[in-house]
Amino acid sequence: LKLLTNKPIAVITNGALMSDSLVRQELKNADIVLPSLDACSQETFKKINRPHGSIRFDDVVNGIREFSKDFKGEIWMETMIIKNINDNTESFLELKKLLDTIDYHRLYINSPVRPPAEEFVEQPSKKSIKEAVSILGGISIDELVSEGFYSEVEDDYEAVLSIIERHPMNQFEIKSFIDKRGKADINEFFNRLNNDENIEVINYKNYNTYRLK
Incomplete structure (x- = not known):
């Protein structure tokens, strides 16, 4: 990738294989690495990450810690907070102990807003998110203003397909994306999406999320 672009290379990873020295060595070629650390014990790790x-x-923790010692780029950590699993004060304090052993530059605190793989997964309360921000010192992703999606594909429909092939979009994100391009009739557009056999439509929290099958 470094030969193809002069833009910074970012790698998003769940960190599962960062205990492997060869993986850590390869990651050193990136400019930014974004590992996830959602748990504070083997038990919560199994519940949340299903490794x-x-x-x-x-x-996993030791691998991230070792990588952070001599990585020349930036490490942006991400923590997913889930209701009734790791959204309590004790979990936040244990997470902080682990994070304090890692040399990272940013911490983003996230919550499950897209359709989860398991039905028991629920969003935490805003109070819990605020407590996590207070204890961990991170940035709540909910507080960030999204810059939205971008595609160089000229055709609106093909542009959306090119995005949801890699990353699901909910109905509001699609509407915002199409409105900015200012060409397609939004009702006809959603009608086409909803009837496309190659697209999976998932209703979660009373709104639709679209992804390519």
């Missing part, structure tokens, strides 16, 4: 049976939580 392969051979992956141990302590190894």
